[in-house]
């Protein structure tokens with residue numbers, strides 16, 4: 001009986017990291033001490049600068065090893081070692097996720113020109129990179145790279161009220177549904193009016209993009225507003241109205257165009273933008289962009 005326990009304990013320890021990254025995967029707010037490395041807007045965050053430094057010096061070390069240029073490899077490895085250690089100190093909450101011992105051994109083996117052990121320690125260090133990225137990148141992106149919808153107001157063109165983004169979405173959604181409900185009730189005049197209201201709201205959403213998309217696409221003939229809220233949506237509505245005006249509403253065309261809007265506008269935009277908004281909502285109001 002006696003020897004069994006250590007075996008099981010070893011087995012469990014071996015599998016702990018995998019358990020952590022699957023069943024228990026949590027997207028929590030990043031540690032507080034990271035905030036200060038993301039505080040200057042419009043500038044590459046210090047944390048990213050540090051990561052790039054780590055990445056470049058780490059890569060340069062391998063090139064040196066491959067070329068058996070040990071002197072150059074050692075120089076890069078030492079540069080890497082201090083950058084890696086600095087990163088570990090920048091965010092004390094993440095210190096455990098760095099393997100400074102492996103990094104030291106990596107450098108020591110390059111110094112001794114021991115290629116095989118150096119490679120083994122390199123792999124060990126590399127594991128710490130991807131483990132941390134897998135665990136924390138999403139939360140870092142949601143916190144620092146996604147502006148919050150919760151501070152955005154949208155002007156509702158129907159009653160000219162400034163609304164919270166989410167409330168505007170609910171109005172947009174109900175005006176979209178009204179089109180279909182009234183169509184099915186064969187109330188074509190009312191359905192036409194619902195199209196007008198929906199169309200105004202959808203176009204109203206165009207003014208919102210620029211609150212987050214500040215620089216993108218500016219040098220391009222396509223603008224960000226050609227996506228999800230572009231002229232193809234307005235055209236689809238226009239074509240439905242045309243069949244209303246002709247006196248013979250076309251059910252097939254109606255379904256096709258409504259489906260187009262539902263998939264290419266609502267759904268596509270949600271697939272891109274909603275995950276971040278949902279996570280931020282779960283974190284609560286305190287977790288806004290600094």
Ligand code: HEC
Nearest residue numbers: 048051052054055058094097098128129132133136137140
């Ligand atoms: C303790 C956590 C942690 C460790 C360890 C770590 N990183 Fe990172 N790294 C991050 C986070 C978080 C980001 C995302 C930063 C962002 O997008 O704002 C990142 C981003 C990066 C990037 C992308 C930078 C860019 O231009 O956007 C590179 C490259 C990178 N890390 C390389 C490495 C390498 C190489 C190692 C290991 C030698 C490593 N990292 C170790 C947390 C870590």
Ligand code: HEC
Nearest residue numbers: 145146147148149205206208209212224225227228229272
């Ligand atoms: C709350 C902020 C926010 C709003 C509002 C917003 N976006 Fe985005 N959107 C983002 C972020 C962040 C990304 C990720 C990539 C990036 O930063 O461009 C993104 C990505 C996209 C992408 C994917 C590729 C790319 O070019 O970045 C498209 C397309 C897009 N948005 C279109 C729109 C349109 C159209 C609107 C307005 C109707 C809009 N967005 C409104 C924050 C926003």
Ligand code: HEC
Nearest residue numbers: 149150166169170172173176228265266269270273274277
């Ligand atoms: C510019 C991108 C974009 C477009 C286009 C868009 N939405 Fe949204 N929608 C969002 C985002 C982002 C949220 C989450 C807002 C939040 O949580 O703060 C959202 C939230 C919603 C919600 C609230 C969900 C909930 O559970 O609270 C509804 C309903 C909704 N959208 C319906 C629609 C419909 C219907 C359309 C198409 C006619 C549409 N949206 C078009 C981006 C968009």
